[in-house]
Amino acid sequence: MREAKKQGGLNAEIQSRIGHQLRAMYDDIVRQGVPERFVELVRKLDVPPPGPHVEDTGGETIKNNGRD
Template sequence: MKDAKKQGGLSAEIQSRIGHQLRAMYDDVVRQGVPDRFAELIRKLDGPEAAAQAARASDEPSKNTGRD
């Protein structure tokens, strides 16, 4: 194969820039966390056992950073 640039590939510099931008976007989304209504829905879908466990966990101080 010839040079990747000639075949439409991206240079290492462009790939690096895209990677940095994607990481920045992802970090922003992670920092937003999960809305309470979604967390409650997930607990309901997990069933009564998981809901009871989540209720016990909510009584403890929260250490959730949104990166679970």
């Protein structure tokens, strides 16, 4: 009995070529580094926003939905 031929699969050589090209492309992107504007945005996100501080009341849940 003949086995059904697998359709749509890529042979090992094609997979290897695709992998090599993807690595080359992504290595180039990684070498470019992070744009300074993104670094600045991340720095701003790391700083807590100014505003009212909600204190822990020992188990009570306090919801601050901006209507203070």
